[in-house]
Amino acid sequence: MAALEGSNGSSRGQVHARHDEGAELNQQSWPADTLLGRMSTRSREALLELGTAVAYEAQHQVFRQGEESHHVVLLLDGLMKVFVHTEFGRPVLLALRGRGDLLGEISMLERLPHSANVMTCKPAQARLIKNLQLCDFFDRHSDAWAALAGTLGTRLHKADVGRTEFVACPAPVRVGRIIAEIAGAYGIRTAEGLDLDVALTQTELASLAGVSLATFEKTLRLLQQFGLVQRKSRRIVVADLPRLRRFGVLERENPYQYGIVDADVAQS
Incomplete structure (x- = not known):
């Protein structure tokens, strides 16, 4: 320093x-x-x-x-x-x-x-x-x-939302929401999308989403399969933020349209 x-x-x-x-x-x-x-x-x-x-x-x-x-x-x-x-x-x-x-x-x-x-x-x-x-x-x-x-009220509200999501949301949805939130707030725009150049490991991102590393990696492959994210070396690039945000929202007729199955609802 x-x-x-x-x-x-x-x-x-x-x-x-x-x-x-x-x-x-x-x-x-x-x-x-x-x-x-x-x-x-x-x-x-x-x-x-x-x-x-x-x-x-x-x-x-x-x-x-x-x-x-x-x-x-x-x-x-x-x-x-x-x-x-x-x-x-x-x-x-x-x-x-x-x-x-x-x-x-x-x-x-x-x-x-x-x-x-x-x-x-x-x-x-x-x-x-x-x-x-x-x-x-x-x-x-x-x-x-x-x-x-x-400011403190906003942080408390986010903590309450996070606790609710941990109980109510399928793990892949939580992963999608965390990646979308970080991309929207701190992502660096490139020709390929929003680069999550935040120097966080996948283990840390999984921790932030409240899932295991295995679940995080499984969801990341799913998001990549649907063209929502790309993996560049050790970084994640969000290729389609609007669609990723829709992935993270359960307000749709078919919440399983992106391949979320009952086995994914487990917390980790």
């Missing part, structure tokens, strides 16, 4: 440079369901001036499960994964976080050690903000609390 910013003893010119950088970032378009996407222009500009600018390399451990919480990370560019080590020794991927997301806020609010690991999937740019500094910011910008609450 490399810090990109000077100390508190920065010269006046450096302070102006930092303010200009924050103003430029503030004018960017941020994903609507992220913290930066939900905030007012005034509060977002103030938040972007907090803390220290940092650059992370790929596969950098940002937070460790069980460690004390001293700061949060505001992700400006790149992708990070949130995962836990279970008592059975098998890591479980919980979520992906992209530009505009805040990480470590739960530990800050609860004043507890980190409950999960956070690692970069690819090189990332962020701001490192001390917990006390962020709390003071929220006290001075009351609308920012509403933005944070909205």
